[in-house]
Amino acid sequence: MKYKKVRWGIIGCGDVTEVKSGPAFQKVSNSQLVAVMRRTSELAKDYAERHGVPKWYDDADALINDSEVDAVYIATPPGSHKEYTLKVAQAGKPVYVEKPMALNEAECQEMVQACKDADVPLYVAYYRRAQPRFKKVKELLDARAIGDVRFVSTTQYQKIADDIKEQPSLPWRLQPEISGGGLFFDLASHTLDILDFLLGPIEEVHGIKSNQAGYYEAEDIVTGTYRFESGVHGIGNWCFTAFENVDKNEIVGSEGKITFSTYGDDPVVLTTADGQEEWSFERPKHVHQPLIETIMKDLTTETKQSPSTGESGAKANWVMDELTK
Missing domain, CATH: 3.40.50.720 (NAD(P)-binding Rossmann-like Domain)
Structure with missing residues (x-):
């Protein structure tokens, strides 16, 4: 209709x-x-x-x-x-x-x-699929700006929030029966979805989850490796009890690399033998x-x-399930 x-x-x-x-x-x-x-x-x-x-x-x-x-x-x-x-x-x-x-x-x-x-x-x-920042990364990949894509690495870690340390009850994002898991499910889902958008579906996943700091029962660190249907390899590290905040994705190819963040406003950076190019984007108000x-x-x-459907959204959940099982 x-x-x-x-x-x-x-x-x-x-x-x-x-x-x-x-x-x-x-x-x-x-x-x-x-x-x-x-x-x-x-x-x-x-x-x-x-x-x-x-x-x-x-x-x-x-x-x-x-x-x-x-x-x-x-x-x-x-x-x-x-x-x-x-x-x-x-x-x-x-x-x-x-x-x-x-x-x-x-x-x-x-x-x-x-x-x-x-x-x-x-x-x-998964609104990032429609934002100019991530569409630019897709444009660079489609134009083979870095040649054949070899692998992607994600490093995302952050400090433990003070309110998590101090409040008597945990926010819903840390209650698996409400959220599916810990902060990994809430935050890493965006990154895993945007990688699906950029590089195609993931077909093989191996992961390790732990609770290292003991502030809550859900996992607070997840490390994983995966392989995309295209043959591209990937590795990701997510930690939610580190000493600082870092958010970096790096797609490496045979002729260069593209660096960008999932949550930050850092520019998209293309690095090749000819040097670097950068593109900055203003975050949409809504x-x-x-x-x-x-x-x-x-x-x-x-x-x-629309680039984000039920079928594409389900893929992120499958990857997270595999990484944390």
């Missing part, structure tokens, strides 16, 4: 929707945010009033079945992604779900199948907006524009 205009509802209008995603639904052509839901009615009402949204709910089913809501963005923690996706699909409405897509790859596949059975599209909020624009083109035209 193609829409002239898409009226969106949000389930879980928490912090991620304040700037990163929520306002983008009002700014993209032919898109409108018409309803939001949060379990605490006062918070749902406050969000709706501050963002100019006409309807608010404290019941997800009521939003899903609202006849004036055409599509639903699920912005809850991963533990409820499958439940809500299946309900939205049953209601016959397109789904846009936060990342990571679900608690594990098996849940992701249930979500994909449910949306196929209902003949509704499923999109995942980081989801470029991806939402592609989703809206999918929903309102006959073209397939």
Whole structure:
């Protein structure tokens, strides 16, 4: 079904929707945010009033079945992604779900199948696929700026947050029954997804996980190696109790290398025998907006524009499952 205009509802209008995603639904052509839901009615009402949204709910089913809501963005923690996706699909409405897509790859596949059975599209909020910074890296690779790609290395580590040390209860991101694992599942998922976008799918994975610091039960360090279908090799190190913050991806080829970060604003750097070139990009105010624009083109035209689907989102969960099993 193609829409002239898409009226969106949000389930879980928490912090991620304040700037990163929520306002983008009002700014993209032919898109409108018409309803939001949060379990605490006062918070749902406050969000709706501050963002100019006409309807608010404290019941997800009521939003899903609202006849004036055409599509639903699920912005809850991963533990409820499958439940809500299946309900939205049953209601016959397109789904846009936060990342990571679900608690594990098996849940992701249930979500994909449910949306196929209902003949509704499923999109995942791996928004970096649509941002100019990462599209530039893809452009360089497609142009063979570094020749034949040999391997990619990822090094991402950070300090332990003070609030994790001090607070009596852990944030949901560190509760595997809600998030799927520790910070690795929340943060590394973006990197693994963007590597899939840049280099194609990963087909073989080997990993080691540990909890070294003991601040919580979930893994706080993961090291892995993987091989892409293209033959490219990869290695990744993620640690969340280190002495400083580092975020670096390096794709090495037969004639050069490309260096870039997943979360930072560092320039994309191309290094070859001829020297270095750099490209800097301003971070979008609403980081989801470029991806939402592609989703809206999918929903309102006959073209397939969105680079992040249920099928691609499930791949990141499969890799993370393999790295941490």
